[in-house]
Amino acid sequence: MAYQLLVRTATFVVTVVLASVLVFAFMAILPGSAARVSLGVNATPEAIARVEADFGVDRPLPVQYLDWAGGLPTGDFGTSYVTRRVIGPAIVDRLLVTTWLVGASMVVALVIALPLGTLAAVRHQRPSGTVLAGISQVGVAVPSFLAGLLLIALFAVKLRWLPSGGWTPPARDPVAFLRGLFLPALALGLVQGSVLARYVRSTVLNIQREDFIRTARSKGLRRWQALVRHGLRNAAIPIVTVLGLQLSVLLVGAVVVERVFTVPGLGSLLLDGVANRDLLLVQGVVMVLVVMILGINWAVDVLYTVLDPRLRARA
C-alpha cells in the first residue's frame, strides 16, 4: 500500500510540473509583448524596454519559466506588471475565501444529495421516487449563477433577509460571515447537490441489488442495517470519484458565483486579472486552480486505495 501511495504521489508531482509548463507556455504565446499590453498602445519604446527589463520578460522563455515555476512552491507568484504588487499574498488571501465558499457548498450539496438520492433509490418503484429523480434532473440544468440571481431576487430583494453580496471575514464578525456565505454557498450547492443526488441514487440502486447485501440480510441484518453496514463503504467508492469531480466543478463554478455575489475569492481575482490584462496574475490563479484540481484527483486516488482492498493487491 505504501508503494501504491508513493507511485500516485510521484505521478501527482510530475503532472503538476507538466501543468505549470502548459500554463506558462499558453500565456507566453500572447502576440506582442506583455509589457506593451499592460502599458497600453501609447507607451514609448523606451518605457516598454524599461518595464520588460524590470520584470525580466526580455530573458529567454526557459529562464523565465524556471524563474516563475521555481517561486511557486514557496508561494512566490512574481510581481504584477500592472499593479506592480507582489501577487502571492493576494492569491493566498483569496484562496482562503474560495475554500470557505467551496467547502460550504460541498456541505450543502451533500446535505441535499445523500438523503434525496437514497430516498429516490429506495422508492424507485414508487411515484415519489420518480418525482425526486425528476427534480434532480431539472436541478442539474440550472446554472449556478442563475440559481444565485434567483436567490438574490428572493432572499435579498424581496424578503430582505440576507445580503445580496459582499464578504465579511469570519474573524471579524462570525454572524455577518455566515449571512454572507449562505446564499452563494446555496447557489453552488443546490446545483451540485442535484448532480450528486443522481449519482447517489444510481449507486444505492446498484448496491441494493448486490448479492452481498442479500447475504448480509441472510445473516440476520435488517434491510437498512445491511445497507448501512455493508452498503455504505461499497457505495463510497463510486461516490468518492464523483465527489472529486464535483469539487473541481465547484471550483470553476465558484469563479462565476463569486462575481454574482461580489465575493472577493480566487474567481474574482482571476476575472479582475483578465479585465486588467494582468497576465502574470491570471497565470498564477490558473495555476493554483489547476493544482487544486490535480490535488483533488490525487486525493481521490489515495482514498480509493484506502477504501478498496482490491486496489492494494498489487504491491
Place this chain on the structure above:
Amino acid sequence: MSAAGDVVDATGAPVVVADESIGDVNWSLWIGAALVGLVAAMALVSFLWTPYDPYFVDVTNRFGGPSPTNLFGTDQFGRDVLSRLMVGARTTLFVGVVSVGVAGVVGTPLGILMGMAPGWLHRVLLRGNDLLLAFPALLLAIMFAAVFGPSTTTAMVAIGIGTIPVFARIARSGTVQVMSSEYVLAARSAGRRGVRLAVRHVVPNIASLLLVQASVSFAIAILAEAALSFLQFGTPAPIPSWGLMLFQAQSVLAVNPGLTVWPGVGIAVAVLGFNLLGDGLRDRFDPRLAGHS
C-alpha cells in the same frame, strides 16, 4: 407482444404480460428530443421572423410587463424579450454545434489512436490526456479571453478545445473495448490493421458512445457559453445571448427581477433537453444501463 392473448398465469387465467415497448417508454429520449426541438425551432424561426427587431430600443416602453404586444415583456432598454430570446437560442445552438464539433472531430481520432497505441505509449498518452482534463472548458475559455480578448469565436473555440480530452477519453475506452473483442482479433489475424481497422471496426462500434457524449457535452457547452457571456467574456453586447441577458438582468434585479426568468428558462430547457436526450440515447443503445442513470 403478439402472443399476449395466449399467455396465462399460474391460476389459468389469461394475463397481460408487461410489454417492454408499452411499460418502458424511453421518456428521457422523447422529452429530451422535444425540448431540444423547441429550442431549435425558436432559433430557426428567428431567422425568418421575430415579433420585433431584437435590437430596437424603445425608451417609452422600459420594463414592460407581459402584454399582448410584448408576450414576455420588455427589458430596461424597452427591447422585446421574446425577440431577444429567440435570437439568443441561435447563439446558444451555434456555440454548442461548433464547440462540440471541434471537440468531436479532433478528440475522436486522438482517442482512437490512443486506444490502438502500444502499451507504454498508451499509458503516456493517457496520462497526458488526464493532465488536459484538469483544465475545465470554462477555465480554458477565461484564459483564452485573457489572451485573445472576449468574442463568441474565442468562446466557441476555447470550449471546443476544453472538451477535446473528454471525447478522446471516451473514444479511447470504447476503442480499447472494441480492440479486445473477438471479431477484431479475428480481423487482425486476417491482416487488417491501422486506419482500415479503425474505420471498418472501431468507428461504427463507438459511434453510439460518441453520440451520447456529444449530447451531454452539448449541454455542458451551453452552460459554459452562458457563464462566459454572463461574465462578459463571451458574446459581446448588444448581440442577444441568454447569458448576457442574465447579466443585464442582474444590474436591474432590484427593479425588475422578472427579467431573469426567460433567459434562465431558456438555458435550463436547452440543458435539460440535451441531458435527457443523452440519457435516452444511452438507454436506447445499451438497455443494460437503463434506469441506472
Place this chain on the structure above:
Amino acid sequence: MADQTVVTRADDTAAASDDRLVVDGLDVRVGLVGLLHDVGFRLGAGERVGLIGESGSGKSLTALAIMGLLPDGLVASGHVGLAGTDGNLLDAADVRMADLRGRRMSMVFQEPMTALNPLMKAGDQVAEVLAIHGLGGSGRDRDRRALELLDAVRMHEPELVRRRYPHQLSGGQRQRVMLAIALANEPDVLICDEPTTALDVTVQAQMLDLVVEGARDRDASLLFITHDLAVVATVCDRVLVMYGGRIVEAGPVQQLFTAPRHPYTRGLVASSDLDAVDAAGRLPTIPGVVPAAGTFPAGCVFRTRCERATEACAEPPPWTGQYDDGHACIHPYGDEPVARDPEPRPDPRPDPHPEPGVSEVTS
C-alpha cells in the same frame, strides 16, 4: 417422519411434532405474473431434502421466499411455518425475520464470487453473524469462534484465511466461508442454493461432504437446491422435483430415480444417464426449452413438452399420493424403470432388468 395419512398437501397445514419447516400453498407473483404456484413440502428434523429442476423452474425463488429475501416487487402468499415460532413467516415483519435469519435458518448462495462483501475480511464476515445475534461473547471470543468455524469447514490455514479479503480467496474457499457463516449459530434449517455449481469439479465433492457433515453434526434440516441429479443422490434422502413454479413430483431418492412417475422427472433422469442412448446414438433429452416466467401453459405446466400430454392435461392435475411421496400428473408412468426407448409407450410393461442403483446415476 410426518403424518402418513395425509393425502393432499393442501389439507394439511398443522405441523407434525418433528417437522422443522412447513411450506404450504406458497405462491409468488410479480404483478400479474405467477412465478410459484401452490408449492408445499416439509422438512423433518435432521432430514436432507433435495429440490431439483432446470433453471427457471422456481427453486431459488422458493428458497428466497422462505428466507423472506425475495427481490423487490415479488410478492409471496401462502404459509411458511418454522418449528418453535408462531404464525406465518410470510406475514412476519422484517425485524422478526432478521432475528430468525442466520440463527434459526440460514442459507448458502450459489455465487461465491459476489455473495461476500468485497471490503470485509473473511474472518470478520464470519464473526459478524455471531455478533448480530448477540452470541459468542466478546469481540475476541467471536474472533476465536470464527477461527474455529473456519477450521470446522476444513479450511487450510484458517488463521491466514480469516485475515484475507474475498478477492484473495479461491471460489472453494469463499464457499467454505459462506458455509461457516451459515453454520455459525447452529441453525435448525440450512438452505443451500446450488452451492457447488460455480466451483471446480475437484472442489465440488469436498464441498458436498462439508454440507452433509455440517448439517448432520448440528442436526440441521437441509434443503438442497440443485439441477444436478448426481449431487442430489449423494446428499439427500428425499427429493422434490420442480417445474414451472410447481412441485410436480416428490419421493425418496431411490424410488424417484429408479421409477419416476412424472414424465418430467423421467426426462430429467433419462437425460442425466449417459449410458442411455437411443437407437440413433443420441442422448434422450426433454424436447423444447423451459418457457419464460409467466408463459407456462394453463393446466399441467409440462404439457407443451410432454410426450404423454392429452386434451385432459389442459386441466390442472391434482396431487396424487402423499405430500412426501406423490406426483401431479394424470398420465404417470408405472413402476417401470427409465425407458431407453425414446418412443412413447401408452401401455408400459415392467422391465425385467431394473436399472442399476441410484448411486451410479451420473450427470
